[in-house]
Amino acid sequence: MFQSARLLNLVLLCLLESVTARSKPSIVGSFGNVLTDLMKQQESEPKEERHLMHEYDFIIVGAGSAGCILANRLTEVPEWKVLLIEAGGQETFLMDIPILASFTQFTSANWNYKTVPSGTSCLGFRNAQCKYPRGKVMGGSSTLNYMVYTRGHPKDYDKWAADGNEGWSYEDVFPYFMKSEDMTIPELAKDTKHHSTGGYLTISYTPYRTPLAEAFIQSGLETGQNVVDYNTDTLIGFSFIQSTMQNGTRCSSSKAFLHPIRNRKNLHVTKMSTVTKILIHPETKQAEGVQFVRGGKRYIIRASKEIILSSGAINSPQLLMLSGIGPRRHLESLGIKVIQNLDVGYNLMDHMALGGLTFIVNQSISLRTDNILRNPDNIANYFAYHKGPISVAGGCEALAFYDLKDPKNPQGYPDIELIFLGGSFVSERTLRENVGIRPELYNSVYKPIEQYDTWTVVPMLMRPKSRGRIMLRDRNPFHKPLIDPNYFQYDEDLDTLVGGVKKAIELSKTKGFQEFGTKLHDTPIPGCKKHVFGSDDYWRCAIRHLTFTIYHVSGTCKMGPKWDSGAVVDPRLRVYGIKGLRVVDASIIPEIPVGHTNGPTYMIAEKGADLIKQDWGVTTNNIT
Ligand SMILES: Cc1cc2nc3c(=O)[nH]c(=O)nc-3n(C[C@H](O)[C@H](O)[C@H](O)COP(=O)(O)OP(=O)(O)OC[C@H]3O[C@@H](n4cnc5c(N)ncnc54)[C@H](O)[C@@H]3O)c2cc1C
Numbered sequence: 001m002f003q004s005a006r007l008l009n010l011v012l013l014c015l016l017e018s019v020t021a022r023s024k025p026s027i028v029g030s031f032g033n034v035l036t037d038l039m040k041q042q043e044s045e046p047k048e049e050r051h052l053m054h055e056y057d058f059i060i061v062g063a064g065s066a067g068c069i070l071a072n073r074l075t076e077v078p079e080w081k082v083l084l085i086e087a088g089g090q091e092t093f094l095m096d097i098p099i100l101a102s103f104t105q106f107t108s109a110n111w112n113y114k115t116v117p118s119g120t121s122c123l124g125f126r127n128a129q130c131k132y133p134r135g136k137v138m139g140g141s142s143t144l145n146y147m148v149y150t151r152g153h154p155k156d157y158d159k160w161a162a163d164g165n166e167g168w169s170y171e172d173v174f175p176y177f178m179k180s181e182d183m184t185i186p187e188l189a190k191d192t193k194h195h196s197t198g199g200y201l202t203i204s205y206t207p208y209r210t211p212l213a214e215a216f217i218q219s220g221l222e223t224g225q226n227v228v229d230y231n232t233d234t235l236i237g238f239s240f241i242q243s244t245m246q247n248g249t250r251c252s253s254s255k256a257f258l259h260p261i262r263n264r265k266n267l268h269v270t271k272m273s274t275v276t277k278i279l280i281h282p283e284t285k286q287a288e289g290v291q292f293v294r295g296g297k298r299y300i301i302r303a304s305k306e307i308i309l310s311s312g313a314i315n316s317p318q319l320l321m322l323s324g325i326g327p328r329r330h331l332e333s334l335g336i337k338v339i340q341n342l343d344v345g346y347n348l349m350d351h352m353a354l355g356g357l358t359f360i361v362n363q364s365i366s367l368r369t370d371n372i373l374r375n376p377d378n379i380a381n382y383f384a385y386h387k388g389p390i391s392v393a394g395g396c397e398a399l400a401f402y403d404l405k406d407p408k409n410p411q412g413y414p415d416i417e418l419i420f421l422g423g424s425f426v427s428e429r430t431l432r433e434n435v436g437i438r439p440e441l442y443n444s445v446y447k448p449i450e451q452y453d454t455w456t457v458v459p460m461l462m463r464p465k466s467r468g469r470i471m472l473r474d475r476n477p478f479h480k481p482l483i484d485p486n487y488f489q490y491d492e493d494l495d496t497l498v499g500g501v502k503k504a505i506e507l508s509k510t511k512g513f514q515e516f517g518t519k520l521h522d523t524p525i526p527g528c529k530k531h532v533f534g535s536d537d538y539w540r541c542a543i544r545h546l547t548f549t550i551y552h553v554s555g556t557c558k559m560g561p562k563w564d565s566g567a568v569v570d571p572r573l574r575v576y577g578i579k580g581l582r583v584v585d586a587s588i589i590p591e592i593p594v595g596h597t598n599g600p601t602y603m604i605a606e607k608g609a610d611l612i613k614q615d616w617g618v619t620t621n622n623i624t
């Protein structure tokens with residue numbers, strides 16, 4: 001088992017190694033930089049509030065991607081007193097180090113969820129369960145994620161609006177992407193129609209690239225694709241990743257939106273505090289307060305204006321159901337008194353993918369985490385300048401969007417994204433533990449190539465038809481809910497992914513990749529040997545075995561108009577039938593946008609904050 005001690009050990013070992021290499025004074029100096037970084041982090045985060053008040057104007061549950069933005073925007077109103085409640089603890093400087101992105105999942109900063117075994121997906125993982133990490137720390141999942149920043153396609157939001165969500169068309173939401181942004185990539189910042197500078201959220205390129213990532217971009221050009229800025233209206237094409245990174249370090253939502261306002265007197269933050277129930281008056285249906293547990297002690301705090309759930313797409317539906325808001329039959333079967341019958345927990349969406357598609361090269365140019373961390377020069381370079389291979393977030397370097405149904409159309413609507421990693425299962429020990437790959441599968445397919453240099457493309461399904469569900473296991477708020485992603489409910493989802501796999505293989509045959517002698521690793525997965533390696537049936541089987549979540553779980557408290565029977569919140573994000581309660585996070589997403597979900601969640605929170613201000617008569621900054 002990988003434990004946080006193991007992580008610390010590895011890092012400290014490297015630091016010690018660098019410190020003991022006394023012949024290089026610059027390296028010794030780097031240790032001092034580490035301590036400076038560490039202290040900076042501790043000083044910048046808002047302090048834990050010891051003396052809580054009995055009542056606040058607003059209570060925000062969850063300091064994740066969305067919660068930190070809400071805390072910032074609502075406390076812009078000086079007379080509003082806001083309490084931000086977070087189940088996890090402080091973000092540490094180790095979580096800031098991009099290459100350690102995959103390690104962080106093995107610490108207490110992860111809720112450590114797993115899907116229920118299904119028999120049709122996640123078959124190559126222990127107990128046929130997919131791991132579903134979620135951030136339990138200041139910054140939430142933005143403190144664990146791979147920092148890929150994408151906004152989605154205009155059509156995504158126009159569909160939201162067409163389905164009756166007034167105010168959520170692309171034109172409506174676009175200003176909120178711009179509002180957060182501080183684009184630091186000079187050539188993109190020049191495009192002021194699509195990017196802005198001076199916002200709280202820093203976007204940059206990773207300061208290091210492998211030659212393999214360059215080959216990936218070249219492979220796009222060679223096959224007739226364009227290099228694009230995918231955060232415009234044109235997504236089809238290739239690009240290095242635009243990353244939520246600040247000077248080579250993670251820019252989590254806490255760092256972006258809370259550190260700069262840590263001295264605001266009207267914001268109180270309580271960490272290591274798990275909300276167990278929202279208190280709702282059974283007759284008036286007014287949300288009155290929350291109950292939470294901190295250090296074994298139970299607290300009840302009231303909200304005079306509103307309670308805002310920003311606990312993420314697993315915990316927000318869990319909390320609603322625990323509080324009596326959810327599907328009547330399910331709640332009654334657990335003995336929970338129903339206050340409002342709503343389709344809470346349904347409509348779970350994720351971008352699923354094939355993991356483990358591995359290509360072997362003949363030169364040592366890939367990212368091998370152990371080697372990188374063992375090299376004192378890399379450590380010194382990182383702590384002195386925040387540069388070098390340690391600044392690559394979990395190996396993710398570049399991406400491409402395809403519309404496989406309309407391949408020649410540069411304005412197409414992506415159904416596949418390819419994520420390029422300059423490494424693989426065999427070069428990154430944590431990656432295989434992140435998914436919990438079965439040892440016999442690993443040993444027969446991957447162990448034989450452990451000493452090789454490799455790269456991976458992860459083909460991801462952009463517009464899944466399949467829908468899953470979150471349910472309560474029982475009435476205990478500390479028990480993990482049941483997560484059934486229901487992957488591949490529709491064959492179409494599987495078929496589109498197979499198309500993505502074939503694209504990746506096509507790219508591996510281009511000149512750029514062939515210069516490094518690129519070869520598809522073709523040892524079959526034991527459970528798929530009955531199919532000819534490389535046939536469509538083989539890939540379908542491989543996808544069912546190495547089913548990767550891209551961690552984009554969303555949609556479980558669906559936003560929709562009054563006539564949508566599956567809707568949990570209205571287009572102003574108010575929970576139907578309840579007064580003073582909103583959900584503002586990835587769970588309100590009615591249909592998952594293409595790309596990644598952190599950028600869209602930031603947009604939802606920025607817009608949500610304005611909706612709240614408008615409803616309480618506060619003028620908002622010229623954004624309608
Ligand atoms: C490993 C990983 C990699 C990812 N990679 C990317 C990527 O590269 N790019 C991208 O765009 N997206 C990525 N994502 C997805 C993205 O990070 C999420 O979609 C986004 O962070 C969701 O934001 P949220 O505000 O809805 O929830 P979260 O950020 O998860 O925030 C929820 C917060 O609520 C807290 N909370 C929950 N329950 C309670 C409770 N009962 N009491 C108190 N507090 C509570 C949690 O601890 C957490 O801090 C990734 C996610 C993960 C996990």
Ligand SMILES: *[C@@H]1O[C@H](CO)[C@@H](O)[C@H](O)[C@H]1NC(C)=O
Binds near residue numbers: 247383384385386
């Ligand atoms: C980036 O970080 C390094 C290392 O701490 C520091 O020396 C440098 O000044 C920083 N650059 C910017 C632009 O902040």
Ligand SMILES: *[C@@H]1O[C@H](CO)[C@@H](O)[C@H](O)[C@H]1NC(C)=O
Binds near residue numbers: 363514515517518
């Ligand atoms: C790698 O393979 C390519 C293509 O076969 C070849 O040209 C090159 O010389 C090889 N490089 C090494 C280091 O073996």
